[in-house]
Amino acid sequence: MSLQAVLVDLLELSMQGKEAHWNVVGHNFRDTHLQLDEIVAAVREFSDTIAERMRALHAIPDGRSDTVASTTTLPEYPHGEIDTAETIDLITVRLEAVVGTMRDVHDAVDEADPTSADILHAIIEKLEQFAWMVSAENRKPAKR
Numbered sequence: 001m002s003l004q005a006v007l008v009d010l011l012e013l014s015m016q017g018k019e020a021h022w023n024v025v026g027h028n029f030r031d032t033h034l035q036l037d038e039i040v041a042a043v044r045e046f047s048d049t050i051a052e053r054m055r056a057l058h059a060i061p062d063g064r065s066d067t068v069a070s071t072t073t074l075p076e077y078p079h080g081e082i083d084t085a086e087t088i089d090l091i092t093v094r095l096e097a098v099v100g101t102m103r104d105v106h107d108a109v110d111e112a113d114p115t116s117a118d119i120l121h122a123i124i125e126k127l128e129q130f131a132w133m134v135s136a137e138n139r140k141p142a143k144r
Contacts, residue, residue, distance in 0.1 A: 013074060016091075073097060088137045088138045091134050102127075
């Protein structure tokens with residue numbers, strides 16, 4: 001089921017977000033550390049929303065660690081302390097990857113169940129906002 005793909009990527013994003021939160025170091029540490037916790041909290045809520053939607057549709061969500069590890073589309077998160085600038089880039093890539101998964105399954109979900117597609121729309125909007133806000137930390141102003 002298409003929502004299962006979304007679920008595993010959200011679960012993986014929440015775990016990788018926590019890994020980043022624990023191991024980020026460097027310039028602007030505190031803000032990055034707190035922003036990662038905000039993202040993780042939202043993503044955990046999103047994963048619960050998707051899993052409960054699956055149950056409402058009589059599907060069985062599978063959030064077991066082995067399932068998540070073997071089916072996520074997210075790249076593995078590096079181990080150890082990571083500088084804030086690199087952390088920003090790593091998390092931005094992962095936020096955008098989850099949005100990519102959601103966009104990939106959107107049309108099939110919308111055809112089968114427009115209500116589930118509406119849920120995807122709301123989550124995509126928030127994840128894209130997070131990606132913009134996180135990535136802005138490393139951006140330079142555009143030339144005028």
